[in-house]
Amino acid sequence: MIQFMQVSKVYSGGFQALQGVSFSISAGELVFFIGHSGAGKSTLLKLIAAIERPTSGAVRVGQLNTGTLKRSMVPYLRRSLGLIFQEQNILYDRAVLDNVLLPLQVMGMESKAATARAHAALDKVGLLRRGKANPVSLSGGEKQRMCIARAVVHRPSVLIADEPTANLDAAYAQEIMTVFRSFHQVGVTILIATHDLTLIENRSRVLQLYQGKLAQ
Numbered sequence: 428m429i430q431f432m433q434v435s436k437v438y439s440g441g442f443q444a445l446q447g448v449s450f451s452i453s454a455g456e457l458v459f460f461i462g463h464s465g466a467g468k469s470t471l472l473k474l475i476a477a478i479e480r481p482t483s484g485a486v487r488v489g490q491l492n493t494g495t496l497k498r499s500m501v502p503y504l505r506r507s508l509g510l511i512f513q514e515q516n517i518l519y520d521r522a523v524l525d526n527v528l529l530p531l532q533v534m535g536m537e538s539k540a541a542t543a544r545a546h547a548a549l550d551k552v553g554l555l556r557r558g559k560a561n562p563v564s565l566s567g568g569e570k571q572r573m574c575i576a577r578a579v580v581h582r583p584s585v586l587i588a589d590e591p592t593a594n595l596d597a598a599y600a601q602e603i604m605t606v607f608r609s610f611h612q613v614g615v616t617i618l619i620a621t622h623d624l625t626l627i628e629n630r631s632r633v634l635q636l637y638q639g640k641l642a643q
């Protein structure tokens with residue numbers, strides 16, 4: 428359901444971040460992307476979400492070609508995706524619940540249904556009782572779980588996380604992985620870029636990037 432066909436990405440300054448990358452991921456897989464800093468992991472995830480566009484080759488997500496997708500269709504693509512990127516965009520002037528509600532409000536969901544969904548999302552990440560708290564009062568691990576709740580509140584079929592455990596100690600990192608595994612168990616496709624090899628279980632699928640190319 429996610430397919431990269433000979434994908435290359437050259438940024439406007441001329442830097443080649445990805446070169447001839449091809450792979451496919453089936454619905455319901457859990458895949459880790461690893462590789463050195465600057466290997467192209469974030470770029471690859473951004474191409475899936477049409478945050479960046481490929482310079483050549485094709486990226487398919489379901490029926491959509493994200494490289495050629497019209498701007499007006501990008502929200503439609505994003506509805507099937509939950510995004511957890513390093514720039515977290517947490518709103519510190521709003522409560523945890525309101526941060527999680529935001530994507531549903533943007534989608535125009537009616538308030539009662541949206542609140543029920545947001546509570547359910549907070550429950551899944553173990554933060555139901557922190558809904559009224561200000562995000563400032565959350566620990567690093569709790570903030571990251573709030574971001575996961577916000578990313579899944581619209582029930583995406585694919586969850587994309589870029590370094591979701593960066594800056595977290597080992598216990599918090601394992602908590603975050605437990606949350607991801609629980610979504611994986613109910614059929615969500617999970618893509619995680621990480622430097623932290625301890626997150627990866629033996630049976631997991633791992634795609635390694637080296638200088639913009641997929642290592643074989």
Ligand SMILES: Nc1ncnc2c1ncn2[C@@H]1O[C@H](COP(=O)(O)OP(=O)(O)OP(=O)(O)O)[C@@H](O)[C@H]1O
Binds near residue numbers: 440465468
């Ligand atoms: N918007 C941009 N403009 C120009 N160059 C960029 C841009 N974004 C990323 N790059 C460059 O592309 C290369 C790949 O970056 P990317 O963020 O995809 O790597 P990464 O594997 O995710 O690295 P890290 O693990 O450090 O996050 C880097 O050398 C980076 O400097």
